Amino acid sequence: MLDPALPLVDANAEQLIQVFMALMINAADAMEHEGTITVRTRAGSSPHEQIIAEVIDEGPGIAGADLPKIFDPFFTTKAPGRGTGLGLSICYGIITDHGGRIEVDSAVGAGSTFRIFLTAMPAT
Ligand SMILES: Nc1ncnc2c1ncn2[C@@H]1O[C@H](COP(=O)(O)OP(=O)(O)OP(=O)(O)O)[C@@H](O)[C@H]1O
Numbered sequence: 001m002l003d004p005a006l007p008l009v010d011a012n013a014e015q016l017i018q019v020f021m022a023l024m025i026n027a028a029d030a031m032e033h034e035g036t037i038t039v040r041t042r043a044g045s046s047p048h049e050q051i052i053a054e055v056i057d058e059g060p061g062i063a064g065a066d067l068p069k070i071f072d073p074f075f076t077t078k079a080p081g082r083g084t085g086l087g088l089s090i091c092y093g094i095i096t097d098h099g100g101r102i103e104v105d106s107a108v109g110a111g112s113t114f115r116i117f118l119t120a121m122p123a124t
């Protein structure tokens with residue numbers, strides 16, 4: 001579900017593609033390739049966060065003890081050779097560089113929602 005009426009974002013398209021690819025690959029890994037990944041956008045209500053984009057999965061969720069660490073470089077729960085633990089730290093860096101914010105809502109057994117807030121380009 002993508003909101004066609006959203007304002008434009010002043011952003012590096014390749015970098016934002018990298019962010020959404022990393023989130024969707026994580027979602028697919030978490031669900032072991034079975035389940036639905038939802039990507040949706042909508043308007044935000046705060047003046048600096050006009051655009052909200054979410055990547056939602058039906059995977060096992062993230063343990064509370066891991067939640068504060070998932071954006072840290074090299075934090076991974078994947079088997080050696082399967083993940084570097086850099087995906088989310090790169091997402092965090094890119095979104096922060098764009099003046100935005102990324103957060104996660106997740107609980108064990110309840111799936112995960114990664115939510116990105118971005119600022120709209122000023123109207124000309
Ligand atoms: N959608 C998700 N569901 C459950 N756990 C997740 C999800 N996304 C991230 N995680 C947890 O956060 C950790 C860090 O994610 P991150 O993308 O930074 O690294 P990675 O996927 O392990 O490796 P890489 O992205 O470098 O291949 C993952 O190892 C996993 O434990």
Ligand SMILES: [Mg+2]
Pocket residue numbers: 022025026083086087088
């Ligand atoms: Mg990853």
